[in-house]
Amino acid sequence: MSNHQEPKNVILELKNLTVNFPVKGGLPFAPKKWIQAVSDVSLQVESGETFGIVGESGCGKSTIGNAMVGMVKPTSGNVIFKGYDLNLLSSSDFKETRRHMQMIFQDPYSSLNPRFTVFQIIAEPLFIRGGATEEQMKERVVELLKLVGLSENDLYRYPSDFSGGQRQRIGIARAIILNPDFLICDEPVSALDVSVHAQILNLLMELQDKLKITYVFISHNLAVVKNICEHMVVMYLGKVMESGTTEAIYNNPKHPYTKALISAVLDIDLDHSRERILLKGDIPSPINPPKGCRFWQRCPYAMKGCPDHPAKTVEIEPNHFVACHLVNGFSNEEITAGLDRPIGEELGI
Amino acid sequence: MSDLMLKLRNLKVIFPNEAGVLKAVEGIDLDIHRGECVAVVGESGCGKSVTALAIMKLLNSPPALMRVDELQLDGEELKDYSDTKMQEIRGKQIAMIFQDAMTALNPVMTIGNQIDEVYLRHSKMSKKKAREATIMVLKLVGVPEPKARANNFPHQLSGGMRQRVLIAMAFATMPKLIIADEPTTALDVTIQAQVLNVLNDMQKKHQMSLLLITHDLSVVANMADTVYVMYCGKVVEKGTVKQLFSTPHHPYTVGLLASIPKLSDSHHHFVQIPDCVPHPMFKPAGCYFHPRCTHAIDICSKEMPPLVSVEDGRQIRCWNCLNQMKGESDL
Numbered sequence: 236m237s238n239h240q241e242p243k244n245v246i247l248e249l250k251n252l253t254v255n256f257p258v259k260g261g262l263p264f265a266p267k268k269w270i271q272a273v274s275d276v277s278l279q280v281e282s283g284e285t286f287g288i289v290g291e292s293g294c295g296k297s298t299i300g301n302a303m304v305g306m307v308k309p310t311s312g313n314v315i316f317k318g319y320d321l322n323l324l325s326s327s328d329f330k331e332t333r334r335h336m337q338m339i340f341q342d343p344y345s346s347l348n349p350r351f352t353v354f355q356i357i358a359e360p361l362f363i364r365g366g367a368t369e370e371q372m373k374e375r376v377v378e379l380l381k382l383v384g385l386s387e388n389d390l391y392r393y394p395s396d397f398s399g400g401q402r403q404r405i406g407i408a409r410a411i412i413l414n415p416d417f418l419i420c421d422e423p424v425s426a427l428d429v430s431v432h433a434q435i436l437n438l439l440m441e442l443q444d445k446l447k448i449t450y451v452f453i454s455h456n457l458a459v460v461k462n463i464c465e466h467m468v469v470m471y472l473g474k475v476m477e478s479g480t481t482e483a484i485y486n487n488p489k490h491p492y493t494k495a496l497i498s499a500v501l502d503i504d505l506d507h508s509r510e511r512i513l514l515k516g517d518i519p520s521p522i523n524p525p526k527g528c529r530f531w532q533r534c535p536y537a538m539k540g541c542p543d544h545p546a547k548t549v550e551i552e553p554n555h556f557v558a559c560h561l562v563n564g565f566s567n568e569e570i571t572a573g574l575d576r577p578i579g580e581e582l583g584i
Numbered sequence: 585m586s587d588l589m590l591k592l593r594n595l596k597v598i599f600p601n602e603a604g605v606l607k608a609v610e611g612i613d614l615d616i617h618r619g620e621c622v623a624v625v626g627e628s629g630c631g632k633s634v635t636a637l638a639i640m641k642l643l644n645s646p647p648a649l650m651r652v653d654e655l656q657l658d659g660e661e662l663k664d665y666s667d668t669k670m671q672e673i674r675g676k677q678i679a680m681i682f683q684d685a686m687t688a689l690n691p692v693m694t695i696g697n698q699i700d701e702v703y704l705r706h707s708k709m710s711k712k713k714a715r716e717a718t719i720m721v722l723k724l725v726g727v728p729e730p731k732a733r734a735n736n737f738p739h740q741l742s743g744g745m746r747q748r749v750l751i752a753m754a755f756a757t758m759p760k761l762i763i764a765d766e767p768t769t770a771l772d773v774t775i776q777a778q779v780l781n782v783l784n785d786m787q788k789k790h791q792m793s794l795l796l797i798t799h800d801l802s803v804v805a806n807m808a809d810t811v812y813v814m815y816c817g818k819v820v821e822k823g824t825v826k827q828l829f830s831t832p833h834h835p836y837t838v839g840l841l842a843s844i845p846k847l848s849d850s851h852h853h854f855v856q857i858p859d860c861v862p863h864p865m866f867k868p869a870g871c872y873f874h875p876r877c878t879h880a881i882d883i884c885s886k887e888m889p890p891l892v893s894v895e896d897g898r899q900i901r902c903w904n905c906l907n908q909m910k911g912e913s914d915l
Contacts, residue, residue: 291772291773291774291775292772398860398861398863399860400860401860428627428628428799428860428861429627429799429800429801429840429843429844430627430839430840430843430856430857430860430861431860432843432845432854433843433845433854433855433856433857434856434857434858436845436854437853437854437856440853455772455773456845457773457847458844458845458846458847458849459845461845461847461849462845462849462854485847495774496773496774497847499773499774499776499777500773500802500847501776501777501780501800501802501803501805501806502802502805502846502847502848503801503802503804503805503829503841503844503846511777513774513777513778513781514774514777514778517742517743517744517745517775518742518772
């Protein structure tokens, strides 16, 4: 996989994707403020793989997911699915393309219509596409129910009759009824009980084997991502901090944020107490993010150049990209200007 | 024992409704020693939060009906205390940290005023003294610029800061027992690490007893001394953290521990417990876990196993484990 020469079969590509949301309110003639949810993110998802997006809340991972399926219009940049730019397609073409990309949502309690029966919920995409008789729809829904581990008897029950795990199964059945090639799983297990996590994750993995679907897996659980994803990106405040193969990132995390994130994962293993890096402070607001590296305020190694100079993304080994001054270094001129000195120096910290 | 901070014997909580009786907690014994951190672990609906509220006597009746044989805090029997008398206990001797800091704090009061209230209510301080104490305690939990922060409203603070404010509020009167109900569930991993650190430091420094209610076994591993595992309103296993995590006996505990993805694994398959938690109105006959248990034998579907004490303070509720131990002692 890490072989560089192998031609990649890219199913979805983001090119310099930026998504800004306007902030409501404020004075009439005051300059408009923007939440910079995603800034300048480029990534490629290969066909058949599981691609992980990791980060804390507010880092823009869900916005990327929404932009990938065209639910959010990018401010600039392109979303290219199977060679077509989603935002240049005519609305009928977009509808046709959208059939191949579906989504599983985080909260199975609010993502299912409580007044629909299971049959209505799962068959809705088929109904919207049209061209299937009631009989055919029913047959297909029953087939899917069995595939996700529910039974035919559940066909006319309502979501309220089911537990969280079962509801998520219904959500998964709805997402795959149109045979998509591309599925976005936005925190699919974080609202569920611990003992059910494994069931749903295993179901997703089985379905991938059977149906050859590409997953984009959005999660804050680093242990899950490590086990199921081939490639991943680590995000912070709308920017990609580190990206590459999961193996490379976990074995050799380079960015201070990735290191802190991995070390903050609590382990149930009592014998191997790892050194924990505690980050100071909170995630800053995405309304006025720092000009340079977005992480510098919380970075234990911040240097003088970090606040004002954005870090370039550099490939440090095949398929492993990092955006950090610490790794990439400064140019000679910048070093003579003293940009590589620790930031607390003059404050005497 | 004199250093027993909380002694809870045979706590039962039921919620009668039209359809029948929902048994939330079915006879729980809980011991917390001075300076100890006890964790109650279980999935949603297992009765762990109800247990916490019952200890504070905060359950509304109706709908809840609560019965307890003994509820002693530091030797003081709270069982028959009236609500007015409990108000003296709550906040001063037992304090609680809630899960969702945004809903637990009053949105129209500054956090300073909210913490002042604890002092004004419980230690007859002047307003000025109370504010000084507030600033002190905010500083203790690591709120930067406590003086300025005290004049902020909850919405002006971040999630981690709000959780710190709740912790400060709980520690304000230096109570004997602190109950933390899912203190970090709503937080991000890096913030969770910060908050747990604060909680741990405060508890160790002031030798307080902490009852930690959580579903997250990794938090338990890092915080607790003793662990109770609950399933469907009953304790299924009790032991020290070491015992429980190194040699779990009950199949539910074994399953829970195995199903947690670890950073050290590298496989595509996750260990799973089949099925899901039964609805609390329709618990199965016999052992509540038997329909999901891979080792279930005949007796499991007929009779509820007793909670039996085994080596040094460890307790287990499982027929298989019982039989195994009997077999060993016969040899």
